[in-house]
Structures are given as C-alpha cells and as structure tokens.
Amino acid sequence: MKRRLKKWIYAIGSRVAVKKLERVIREIENTETEKLADGAFLEAKIRQIGLRHDGRGLYGDDGRDMNFLAPGLWQIPGQLAGAMALLARHRIASFLEVGTADGFTFSFMAACLLRLNPGLKATTIDINPNPASSSRIAFAAPVEFVVGKTSDAFAERVFDLVFIDGNHSYEWVVRDYQNVGRQARVCMFHDINDQLCGEQSVPRFWKELKVAESGRADFHEFLFHSSSDKVMGIGIRIR
Numbered sequence: 001m002k003r004r005l006k007k008w009i010y011a012i013g014s015r016v017a018v019k020k021l022e023r024v025i026r027e028i029e030n031t032e033t034e035k036l037a038d039g040a041f042l043e044a045k046i047r048q049i050g051l052r053h054d055g056r057g058l059y060g061d062d063g064r065d066m067n068f069l070a071p072g073l074w075q076i077p078g079q080l081a082g083a084m085a086l087l088a089r090h091r092i093a094s095f096l097e098v099g100t101a102d103g104f105t106f107s108f109m110a111a112c113l114l115r116l117n118p119g120l121k122a123t124t125i126d127i128n129p130n131p132a133s134s135s136r137i138a139f140a141a142p143v144e145f146v147v148g149k150t151s152d153a154f155a156e157r158v159f160d161l162v163f164i165d166g167n168h169s170y171e172w173v174v175r176d177y178q179n180v181g182r183q184a185r186v187c188m189f190h191d192i193n194d195q196l197c198g199e200q201s202v203p204r205f206w207k208e209l210k211v212a213e214s215g216r217a218d219f220h221e222f223l224f225h226s227s228s229d230k231v232m233g234i235g236i237r238i239r
C-alpha cells in the first residue's frame with residue numbers, strides 16, 4: 001500500500017479509535033465500581049476500544065478486535081482484563097506507566113483506577129511522542145502524559161503501582177525496576193512470556209525476580225492466548 005494512502009487511512013482510523021476509547025472512558029466513569037473487578041466486563045470494554053494494529057498475527061483469535069491500520073491497546077484482552085480485575089482489589093493512589101506508545105492501555109487503566117480510587121495520580125512516560133492523541137481525552141481528574149523521559153527522571157519517586165512496558169531489553173527492565181518498580185507496592189510487567197522479545201529479556205527478569213523476592217511478595221501471571229502461543233503475558237508482583 002502506498003505510504004501516503006497508509007498515512008491517510010491511519011489518520012482516519014486514529015480518529016475513530018480515539019472516539020471509541022473516549023466513549024468507553026465516559027462509560028467507566030459512570031459504571032458501578034463492582035463491574036471493574038469483573039473480568040468479563042473489562043474484557044468486553046477492551047474489545048470495544050480495539051487493539052493496536054499489528055500485522056504479525058500475534059493476537060490469535062483476538063485479531064478480530066484489532067483496529068485496522070489504527071492505534072489501540074497493545075494487549076491480549078483476556079490478559080489485561082485479568083490483571084485489572086486483580087488491581088481492582090487493591091488501593092492505588094498513584095500509578096506510573098513506563099512506555100506509552102498509543103496511550104490506549106494507559107488511558108483505559110487510568111480510567112478504571114480513577115473510578116476505583118478517586119484522586120488517583122496517573123502518569124505515563126515515553127521517550128517518543130504519542131501520535132495517536134489519546135492524550136487529548138479529558139479525564140475525570142488530570143492525568144499526565146510525559147514525553148522524552150525515561151524512568152531515570154522518576155528515580156526518587158514512589159508510586160503505588162508501576163507498569164513496566166518500555167524498552168524490553170534485560171538491561172532496561174532491570175533499570176526501570178531499580179528506578180521505579182522496586183519501591184512500588186504493586187509492580188506490573190508486560191511481556192513476561194513473549195517469544196518475540198526473547199527468553200533473555202523480560203521473561204528472564206521476571207523469573208529472577210520471583211526467586212529474588214520469593215516469600216516476600218505474591219506473584220500473579222496472566223498468560224492466556226487463544227492458540228496457547230507465548231505472546232505478551234502480564235506479571236504482577238504485590239508486596
């Protein structure tokens with residue numbers, strides 16, 4: 001497909017996807033809080049927003065919920081829904097995501113967490129700008145999209161929840177964990193079971209963390225994939 005045509009389709013798709021995201025956020029703001037601990041409800045909302053276009057076919061059957069040539073959540077719906085249902089059982093007053101990309105996962109998570117924890121402070125950081133403009137959506141409380149920074153800039157800060165999904169190399173996962181994950185009561189990792197990332201990246205760090213903090217923390221894993229492929233996978237460490 002010609003580059004200009006692709007860009008044009010992306011611009012239109014982007015607008016449609018941001019509208020879907022905004023609609024779901026408004027719905028979450030008015031939903032009963034019990035629903036935000038219900039995996040089936042959360043999964044339906046994730047599907048309603050749609051997944052980020054990814055031509056590698058990694059979503060399996062969930063590919064039917066992919067936004068064509070458009071932004072979205074870069075997630076397996078069942079994995080994120082399970083993780084969010086678990087987070088709903090914990091008091092979270094501050095949240096940092098490392099690795100914004102389109103900002104759809106952050107926006108969805110921030111909306112759910114804000115509904116459950118009024119006054120929540122939510123921040124997402126990325127070294128690159130977010131072209132999908134989910135950052136322009138109005139939230140019930142201010143949320144912060146920080147561009148051009150890594151976790152190095154937040155090394156002194158303590159967050160209740162940190163979601164590490166930035167640079168997936170082993171060295172950077174260690175660095176993000178040292179900077180912001182270690183001191184967080186709840187630390188969530190993306191791609192703990194991802195064959196494309198490679199065993200020596202996030203999967204290696206997650207395995208080591210389970211050994212290093214064994215007996216001092218609870219570890220939860222969300223690995224569902226429609227074809228049982230090793231794709232993405234979410235790990236949550238709770239103290």
Ligand SMILES: C[S@@+](CC[C@H](N)C(=O)[O-])C[C@H]1O[C@@H](n2cnc3c(N)ncnc32)[C@H](O)[C@@H]1O
Pocket residue numbers: 072073074075098099100101102103104105106125126127128149150151165166167172
């Ligand atoms: C896999 S994507 C994040 C996906 C997003 N969390 C989601 O679920 O849709 C990784 C993002 O991390 C950003 N990134 C890469 N290295 C980074 C670093 N050292 N610090 C912060 N962000 C980084 C990239 O620009 C990219 O947007």
